[in-house]
Amino acid sequence: MYYGAIEAGGTKFVCAISNDDFEVLDRVSIPTTTPAETISEVFNFFDRFSLKSIGIGSFGPIDVNRSSKTYGYITTTPKKGWVNFDFLGNIKERYNIPVAWTTDVNAAAYGEYKKGNAQDSSSCIYLTVGTGIGGGAVVNGNIQAGFGHPEMGHVLVQPHPDETYQGSCPYHDNCLEGFAAGPAIESRYNKKGHELENDIKVWEMEAYYLAQALVDYTLILRPERIILGGGVMKQKQLFSLIRTEFGKLLGDYVATPDLNQYIVEPGLGDNAGITGCLLLAAESADGKVS
Ligand code: ADP
Ligand code: ZN
Numbered sequence: 001m002y003y004g005a006i007e008a009g010g011t012k013f014v015c016a017i018s019n020d021d022f023e024v025l026d027r028v029s030i031p032t033t034t035p036a037e038t039i040s041e042v043f044n045f046f047d048r049f050s051l052k053s054i055g056i057g058s059f060g061p062i063d064v065n066r067s068s069k070t071y072g073y074i075t076t077t078p079k080k081g082w083v084n085f086d087f088l089g090n091i092k093e094r095y096n097i098p099v100a101w102t103t104d105v106n107a108a109a110y111g112e113y114k115k116g117n118a119q120d121s122s123s124c125i126y127l128t129v130g131t132g133i134g135g136g137a138v139v140n141g142n143i144q145a146g147f148g149h150p151e152m153g154h155v156l157v158q159p160h161p162d163e164t165y166q167g168s169c170p171y172h173d174n175c176l177e178g179f180a181a182g183p184a185i186e187s188r189y190n191k192k193g194h195e196l197e198n199d200i201k202v203w204e205m206e207a208y209y210l211a212q213a214l215v216d217y218t219l220i221l222r223p224e225r226i227i228l229g230g231g232v233m234k235q236k237q238l239f240s241l242i243r244t245e246f247g248k249l250l251g252d253y254v255a256t257p258d259l260n261q262y263i264v265e266p267g268l269g270d271n272a273g274i275t276g277c278l279l280l281a282a283e284s285a286d287g288k289v290s
Contacts (some may be wrong), residue, residue: 003285004054004204005277007104008087008219010079010131013038015045018278022115027274035085055100055281056240057107057273058087060134064102064149073102078170098287100280104128104273105152106136106143108266111276112227113138116267121224126272127152129210133177137221144221146255158210164188180209184230193232206232207241208276212244214263215249218256224258229266239263278284 003027004016009032016027026049030041046054061077063070068089072088088101089256090127109126118138127135135152137144144150154175159167166190178184183191189202195204214226216252228239243259256262266272 001052002049003278003281004049005274005281006042006053006054006056006058006091007107007273007277008032008056008058009104010059010077011214013279014274014276015042016274017046017049017051020280020282022275022282024271024274024278032079034081035087035090038227039090042091051095051097052099053100053281053285054091054095055085055102055107055277055279055284056091057102057104057277057280059132060103060149061151062087062101062103062149065147087282092151098281098284100284101279102143102280103134103136105134106138106145106149107274108229108272109136109138109227109276110143110279111268111272112266113141114279115275116272117227117264118225119267123221123223124225125152125223125229126222126227126229126266127213127217128178128230129228129232130182133181133230134218137217137223139221139223152213152217153181155213155216157209160208162201162205176209176213180232181204182230185232191220193235196231197235200237203235203238203241204245204249206235207238207245208288210238211242211249214246218246218250219254222254226262227272228263228267229272230269233265236265239265 005016007014013030016024018024028045061075063073074082074085112118123139125137133153156174167178168184169175
């Protein structure tokens with residue numbers, strides 16, 4: 001019997017199975033097309049195994065409120081065809097086993113908390129900076145949620161004094177995702193992110209935005225560690241630029257851990273999400289509600 005994991009992204013779904021030690025024994029990457037097509041590929045993968053439970057970390061927004069009629073659905077996503085898709089219901093109907101349900105970034109935060117760069121901490125935030133920006137937080141082993149899951153990518157930021165771009169978020173004029181996600185960088189400069197590697201001004205502006213958000217998260221949650229992942233963070237020079245800008249913006253008002261240990265890369269690399277999904281699958285098999 002295996003644990004199953006589904007890391008559902010807007011570009012691709014990664015499905016994996018593991019043994020009890022969370023060693024991945026098989027995995028597949030499926031392009032995200034229509035729900036019908038994509039889910040049928042997900043079934044093709046998992047039908048080959050005998051599963052104890054599954055953990056899903058999904059792109060969102062998703063409904064995580066158990067008392068809601070649309071619990072388990074993807075809700076207001078801009079991704080065509082996926083609005084109001086009953087993701088959890090489809091998986092449960094097929095397999096009739098415990099299924100853990102959370103966001104992709106919550107799963108990644110949980111993976112890092114248990115097995116990655118926040119193993120020695122009792123709280124952490126995981127932020128992905130990719131096609132979109134999203135974040136999840138774990139405090140004392142619990143994934144944080146209230147009325148809904150956090151939407152850390154849409155916190156409001158001050159435009160950079162040299163900003164020429166109007167922002168890409170259809171909902172907000174001045175939000176982090178609108179100015180700092182991969183597509184915003186590419187639209188502002190009309191080039192792919194990796195082609196801008198040597199243009200320091202690009203990454204200084206990016207750090208200006210991300211540092212503002214990190215100051216907000218710090219003041220609201222006072223976490224012990226902030227882990228930054230996603231495609232844009234492949235630009236490793238961003239880490240020191242963000243730390244410098246963060247220090248300037250926060251001032252000496254409150255203490256944080258040493259910034260080199262506070263703002264860090266994922267310890268699990270690109271496996272943070274899938275690891276978190278497997279861990280959550282194991283907990284749901286044990287009857288723990290996630
Ligand atoms: P997703 O968010 O779809 O799961 P990623 O986290 O890989 O996928 O993010 C993709 C985005 O990251 C793209 O919009 C691209 O602009 C940006 N990106 C990917 N690789 C790099 C890189 N090496 N440098 C800068 N930006 C990158
Ligand atoms: Zn927004």
